[in-house]
Amino acid sequence: MRSLAVFVSGNGSNFEAIAEGCRSGAIANCEVVLCVCDKPGAKVLERAKRLGVKTFVFSPKDYASKADYEREIADVMDSLGVDLVCLAGYMRIVGEELLGRYEGKIVNIHPSLLPAFPGANAIREAFEYGVKVYGVTIHEVNATLDGGRILSQVAVPYEGDDFDELVAEIHKAEHKLYVETISKILA
Numbered sequence: 001m002r003s004l005a006v007f008v009s010g011n012g013s014n015f016e017a018i019a020e021g022c023r024s025g026a027i028a029n030c031e032v033v034l035c036v037c038d039k040p041g042a043k044v045l046e047r048a049k050r051l052g053v054k055t056f057v058f059s060p061k062d063y064a065s066k067a068d069y070e071r072e073i074a075d076v077m078d079s080l081g082v083d084l085v086c087l088a089g090y091m092r093i094v095g096e097e098l099l100g101r102y103e104g105k106i107v108n109i110h111p112s113l114l115p116a117f118p119g120a121n122a123i124r125e126a127f128e129y130g131v132k133v134y135g136v137t138i139h140e141v142n143a144t145l146d147g148g149r150i151l152s153q154v155a156v157p158y159e160g161d162d163f164d165e166l167v168a169e170i171h172k173a174e175h176k177l178y179v180e181t182i183s184k185i186l187a
């Protein structure tokens with residue numbers, strides 16, 4: 001049985017898709033053993049509770065440095081035997097402590113066809129730019145923001161003008177691609 005940790009800052013729809021993918025067998029022999037969240041009160045915590053997933057919730061301001069909280073997170077992940085770390089709307093740059101201890105084992109999902117539109121507001125920026133083909137990227141995580149080797153991508157064509165509808169389309173594509181990609185990585 002493989003063990004995943006999923007890092008989330010807010011909503012957690014990708015977290016839920018991954019947990020559900022493990023439950024249904026779409027990701028075989030795998031379990032989400034930990035949800036790491038840097039926002040006490042985030043919606044993902046309700047999802048984790050409902051799905052029976054253990055959480056590690058922290059406020060970065062309670063620590064003297066990023067290395068301090070990342071050390072604690074890595075210790076918890078070590079104790080649970082985490083094989084793969086999936087960032088899913090975790091709006092922080094991963095630091096040296098975690099990158100060092102989980103080298104080559106951290107992946108991220110980003111709602112654009114990287115290297116276009118990196119950063120925290122990719123969908124809004126692409127929408128305002130007027131692109132006709134949006135997309136989703138899953139990549140390895142390194143010290144560069146939204147950098148790292150690309151593992152998978154899918155295009156999401158959209159020519160409408162309803163931003164909420166676009167976001168929903170992209171999320172749907174994300175949930176499918178993340179489950180498929182995790183499954184491939186673990187195989």
Ligand code: GAR
Pocket residue numbers: 008009010011012013014015088089090109110111119120121122146171174
């Ligand atoms: C997702 O669209 C994810 O790609 C994005 O945050 C959203 C989280 O949604 N991540 C980034 O923009 C990272 N730069 P969710 O909490 O419902 O899964």
